[in-house]
Structure formats: structure tokens, C-alpha cells
Amino acid sequence: MTDKKAAPISRRNFFKKAGTAGAAIASGTTALAVASDVLEGEAYSDALKEYFQKHYRDMSKDEVKAALARIERKAKRKHGVDITVENTAPYAREDTVFGYALNISKCKGYRKCVYACVEENNLSRDPEIHYIRVLEMEKGSMDLEKSNHYFGEDPVPKAGKFYLPVQCQHCEDPPCVKACPTQATWSEPDGIVVIDYNWCIGCHYCVIACPYWARHFNWEEPVIPKEEINTETHYLGNRPRERGVMEKCTFCIQRTRKGKMPACLEACPTGARVFGNLLDPKSEIRYILENKTVFRLKEELNTEPKFWYYTD
Amino acid sequence: MRLINFFWDVGLSVFRGGKLYFALLTVFGLVALLGFFSYIKQYQLGIMGHGLGEEVSWGVYIANFTFLVGVAAAAVMLVIPAYIFNIKRIKEVVLLGEVMALTACIMCVLFILVSLGRPERLWHILPFLGKLNLPTSMLAWDVIVINSYLILNLLIPLYMLYIKYCGEEPNFKIYFPATLVSILFAISIHTVTAFLFSSNVSRPFWNTAILGPRFLASAFTSGPAILIIAFQMIRAKSTYWIDDGVIKILALITTVALQINMFLLAVELFTEFYRQTDHGASAQYLFFGLDGHNQLVPWIWTAIALNTIALLILSVHKLRESPRFLNTACVLTVFGIWIEKGMGLVIPGLIPSPLGDIVEYTPSIYEIGVSVGIWSIGGMIFLVLAKIVIGVEKGRIKYIPR
Structure with a gap:
């Protein structure tokens, strides 16, 4: 027994x-x-x-x-x-949800937004990480696969082209948030999709899930010259990052939660960018959504981006 | 008390063996060490140590992981006939199948670990300790099902071996429910891993319902084929005899699964290429090249050639029954599926990128070093476990009251 x-x-x-x-x-x-x-x-x-x-x-x-x-x-x-x-808290959900609109007839592909973002958000200079990628598109086509990503120092704008800057679209139903195995990324009450850099395990699954290529990985310790470090930071935003974790555009959470505009908007020389509170009927972004021809990238995927493109 | 004896005797048996056993262990050990140093070097070099990058951020590690999930799941093809239908000659080898599954699971976990940016934060992904994103994250589900399957394939063989060691009969009420659960998990690890890919609307190449069925078909091709190869080696190099009938059944499973797999491949190719859309850009890249980028083209056609030759051999009864042809076909199809369900599945899913950029991927020498290292660890684990299983089965390791 x-x-x-x-x-x-x-x-x-x-x-x-x-x-x-x-x-x-x-x-x-x-x-x-x-x-x-x-x-x-x-x-x-x-x-x-x-x-x-x-x-x-x-x-x-x-x-x-x-x-x-x-x-x-x-x-x-x-x-x-x-x-x-x-760790400036979000405004109340009932009052504020942030949204972005970008006028593609004004964008000329200067990429000032790209580099303003790098400076504001303490992005690694070596290896280089950019939150915004400006695509040089063929006029008459919305096919991203025909776009040119690498137009370097060429003078812009080029004839027959238009320019489509893409960054995190802050989806209302974000595939990255669904995919993350550890809940290290989530949507804040004001609609900003953020990452806890201290909780991310660096599995890359959000990169795989994102239809907008908005998530970026620190393959090694980010390098920023000491004198270029932006010292005003947010826990969920531009604080110094470390290797092995994801990062992404946070609509400049450290600025926008204090009533300032995102760095990319301020840097844009053509005034193509509009940022604001989607719940404020008097806001400029609401005016654009109501009066311009707007569209969203890959709308058919039903991720509900809070980033609109429009033309004059 | 007997349990301590069991672990002691089993432990001792690991250190006793022939020349070939120690030679293999040494080679595996050295290569594993090489893998370890590759990992360190890759860590030090950062992006330069990786073939991976911003566009293709899953590569050879996830490819091997995907293939090995299939191998792990294929053990059910022995478990079902052994425990459910009680076929005696399969019962004699089912433990080898289960330790093969255990080995594959451990390798899966290792391949995931090396692909993490922050492996030391592993506790974030553990149930209760961490914050698993259930029910939405397919990766969280994969963590649960693969680890559960790993634990089941550790505990069931451990129990069976211990009972055999004591010279007793296993308790049906203990092993049967556990086995049923493990069968469910075998199917789950596969399906969930398929969903891990197919759930991504951002990656049209994977975003198809046929992925799950194709995963199962290719798993039941490569898994039994690997078992056949392992069994043939055991028959040749040890005194343990495995019945011809076992090999025959496994060969039949491999054959049918390979036929189904090739059919599903054809179905997929038709749908992707009949009316080419952007949905098919990745398939275009994989099979024919896209905009002058064609690195994977020779790779995938090699896989198709290997599988086709294997299919022809296996489908002819006379050839399949000849050991030499059978072994050749098994080796061919294992390589074929390894390409197809590995790099051939993972990489093209990421090319072109969601923004239409084409950046190709070649594994760095460190990534290859780490992968080969993990395969060696796997070889080492299977060798040791198979030795233990055979020792207990043959009665060499048994309880002697002291």
C-alpha cells in the first residue's frame, strides 16, 4: 500500500x-x-x-x-x-482626448518634424531612431509599397511627388496593446498610447502587430550627447531610455499634458500639422474634421486611428 | 526514500556510458559553449551583432521556435496510439516521444529567451508574478500553453519512469487524465502559435485562416520524421530494439501529413497568385522576388524541392518500406519543413514592412552561433533523457532495496 x-x-x-x-x-x-x-x-x-x-x-x-x-x-x-x-496625469477622459490632423497638400517633405522629435524626445542618435517617417509618394497613388523612404539630402519637394509623414496613429483599438504579452503598453484616458519602459521585456510582438510601423526597439544602449539631452521629461514619455525595450511617439506627452503643442507641430515650416482636443467643439482639429476632406491610413483595419490626413 | 534512490540511480546512469555517448556529449557541449559566447558577443555588439533590425525584428530565433513547436506537438502521434488505443509496441517507445517533446519545448523556451531584449525581466511574463495580458495577447497564451505542455511532458515521463523503476504498474487514474490533458495541449501549442502569426492584420502574409491547418500538417510531417531518424539511430547505436511496426506507423503519418501539407501549399499559392494584390506582396517576395530583392527565393525553392522528393519517395510503398529510402526521405522533409515553417514563414511576413519598405534579412554569424548552440543543448538534453529512458525500460536502472 x-x-x-x-x-x-x-x-x-x-x-x-x-x-x-x-x-x-x-x-x-x-x-x-x-x-x-x-x-x-x-x-x-x-x-x-x-x-x-x-x-x-x-x-x-x-x-x-x-x-x-x-x-x-x-x-x-x-x-x-x-x-x-x-508623471503629469492625463486630463479627464470626458474632457480631453487628443487627436492629430496633417495636411498632405501642405507637407513638402522637409522632415523638420522628424529631427525636432528626435531632440525633444531624447531619441538615440546612434543608432538613430526616428518616430516619424516621411514617405515620398507617387502622385495619383496611395500605394505605400510604391513609396520612397530614402530621399536623403535630395531637394524637396520633387515634381510628381507628395509627402506622407507617418508616426504612431494612437489607435482607439491599438493592435500593439492587444498583442503585448505583459500589458507594458496601454492607452491612457486622454487617448495616448504609452509604454512603461521598465516593464517591457523587449519581445518585439508589438512591432509585429503594428500596421503603421510606429514602434521602435533599442537594439543597444541609446547614445545622446550630454549637452543635447532634454532635461524636462515624463515617465511615460521622453525620459532617458535603455537598451532592450520598445519606444514610440507619445504625442509629446511631456508637453501636451501641460497645454503645449507637440514638437513636430511646432517645427513644421509649412503649418501642415494640427493637434488638439477632439472633445472640444471649438478646437481647430474639430473644424478640420468637420470641414475638410479627411481620411485615415489603413482605415479598413478598424484600429480607429486618432490621426487624420487631409487636403486643402 | 525510493524517490531519492530513483534520482540517485538515474543521475549516476548519466555519467556512465560508451565512447560514442561521451564523444557526442562533448561535441554538443563545446558547440553549446560556442553558442553562449555568440550570445555574449551579440549582446556587446548590439545592432551590429544582429542581422535583425527595425524592419525585420523577428528572424532565425523565432523561425526555429516555430519549427520546434511543431516537433513538440508531434509527440501526440505516439501518445494517442499508445495511451488511448493501447497499442503495445508503441507503448514501448512513447516515452522517447515524450522526452522528444520535452526537449523541443525547452528549446522553444530558449529560443524565445535569446530573442528577448530584456530576458532578466522574465518574471513580468510569468503567471501570478507578472502581468500576463490575457485574454487578448496570443503571446501570453503561447507562454501558458507551451510551459504547461513542457511541465506535462516532464511529469508524465517522470512518473512512468519512476513506476517502472520500482517495478510496478502505472496507476491508470493518474497517467490517463494527465495524458488526455497533454493531448489537448499538444494541439493548443500549435494552434496558438499559428494564431500568434495569423492574428496580425498588419502582416497580410500570415493573416490567413489556412495558417493553422498548415501548421498542423507540417508538424505532423516533421515531428514523426525526426522521431524516425532518432529511432533509427537508437536502433543502430544502442542495444535497444524498436519494433519495425513503430517505424512503419510513423512513416505512414509522415507521408499523409506531407501530402496534405503540399496540397495546402498549392491552395495558398493559387489564392495569392491568381489575382495579385498587395496582399500577395510577401508571397511574391518569397517565391519570385520583389523589386530586385530575392534573397529567400533559392531558399524556399530548395524547401519545395526537398519536400517534393520526399513526397515522391514516401508515396511509393516499396520505397517507403526500404529503410535507406525512408531515412533519406525523412532527412529531406525535416530540412524542407525547417525551411518552410522557419525562415520561409517568419521572414517574408515582415517583408515588405507595413509602410511598404523592403529591407532584407540575413542572420548574423552570432545569431547563427546562438541557434546552433541551442540545437546542441537540445541534442544534449535528448541524448541524456533517451539514455535514461532506455536504461529504465531495459531494466538496467531499477530499484534494488538496500
């Missing part, structure tokens, strides 16, 4: 073993994560706390505060720069 008892016991023992092995692996990887940092008092405890940091939306107010301070200290250690990291 003892034989029959043997089996369940064996399994229980087995689970115990599996448990300790798991713990060993966990502590091993922690050690690795810590070792890659500077191993000094505060740096050590910061790295440890960073490793065990909860998901942004699960943190208490105090935990968020501590996390923001940790990021500031880390920027000081790593880049020698004093930055401020805020």
Missing part, C-alpha cells in the same frame, strides 16, 4: 525542487542586471529596486515618486545630467 502513496509525494517533492531552482535562477538574473550597473551603495540599491519595480499602473503614489527619483539619480550617474522626471 505504501507504493500508491509514493507517487503523490514524489510530485510534491518535485514542485519543491522546481521552486528552489526558480528562485536560484531569479536571483542569478538579478545579479546579472545589477552587475551591468555601477556597483556602488545607492546605485546598487537603486538597481535592485528598479528590478523589482511594479508595473506603472500598479504602483502607489509613493512608489511612483520613488521610481521617478531613481530615474533622476540614474540619469545623473549615467549621463551626468540633472533631469526632472514627472
